[in-house]
Amino acid sequence: MKIGRDDKTPPEIATAEATAAGDPTAALHGRLLNVSRMATIGEMAAGIAHELNQPLTAISNYASACERLLARPGADLADVREALQQIRAQTTRAANTIRQLRALTEGEQAPRARVDISDLVAELNDLLRTNAHGVQLSLDLAPELPSVTVDTGQVQHVILNFVRNSLEAFVTRPTANPCIEIRTRLTAAQEVELAVTDNGPGLADQARERLFHPFFSTKLRGTGLGLAISSSIARAHGGSVGYRPNPGGGACFFILLPAQTPE
């Protein structure tokens, strides 16, 4: 994986604070972005709480078991040793969850970095799986893609947003064997594409036109901001987002980002 800092941040992706005094549209965009990302994180928080509670429960059980085993005469040390190893493994597991959460929230002010988009997906893997609730999630990540120069937090936000839309579509319209696939590839136009495809109900024709307009939503409690923000993040990176129906039924949302020429 190749991550380098790029200090020549283009002006259009400057943060909300920097632009608040100038362009009011940019300031609004910045604020909306914060609200939407916090909403996504809020929804993910329940999943994260669960994901931390699991190793904590296991650690606590193992520790108690050790105390009780050692209190017995002729204690079986093999069991105790096994428990201690497991405690360490569960601690690592909890630490990984926290690291992921931090990576996601620190994206806020992060300068752009040169990354492989597949790595960004891989980083989200555990978080996505925790929130999948019975939906089969598969990854088809192209190896050795040209890198993209992005605000990693923002692009991960777009990915989470796409996946969340698919998950919510399954809730609205239950599907047998619900599946979501995240695929990365290089297009013929030398753009890096990340596509999130599901086998859910897909979208009605009339919804497609206004899909990326702010405050348009097909969801019962949607804010209509998720895709609008995803779209403006993509544009700020010189890319775009789009929708195409999945040939086998269901929806496919994708983001295209300009590929960097190799150094």
Place this chain on the structure above:
Amino acid sequence: MQPPAATVFVVDDDEGVRNSLRLLLKSVGIASRTMASAKEFLDAYKPNQPGCLVLDVRMPGMSGIELQQQLNLRGAVIPVIFITGHGDIPMAVEAMQQGAFDFLQKPFRDQDLIDRTQRALVRDSRSRAALAQRARILERLESLTPREREVMGLMIRGMPNKVMAAELGVSQRTVEIHRARVMEKSDAASLAQLVRMVIDVESRAEG
């Protein structure tokens, strides 16, 4: 035949949690079997297997609540202790309404889990003993002839022999013989005990 030994079944999709529970139970001398899904448990479950079930409420595939419903449909007596995560209280309430033995919220105190598991095992052994007792009574009552059963029905309503004889169109002597047979076959020490046996069996048939 010796009944199988009591086993605690731990069903949780999280490997760390279920293995830690197994070791915790082992540390106090309680044998357990761990399973990763509700389906795995249902496939292995035998109704005559005594024990209790420690069940994660939230699992992919069949949830803990759905497993409980399946067990209820099968008329299973195995007591279920639910383990719920943070914010799963509405689910815990639903589980209790559907007859769960108890529930624990993660992370829980180890002693709470051990205490509840031990109580659930006691409950299971009692309900199995009661079931066996009822089965024995039922067997005895089923050995009655239709006429004897008719007499028993009138006996437990407290009908005097004389009235019963008129009701059935037989002699008092015949009624007395039937009565004696009923008491002998049911192995009841008194009319009061016979009444209790019948109530027991009937409440089971309804439940």
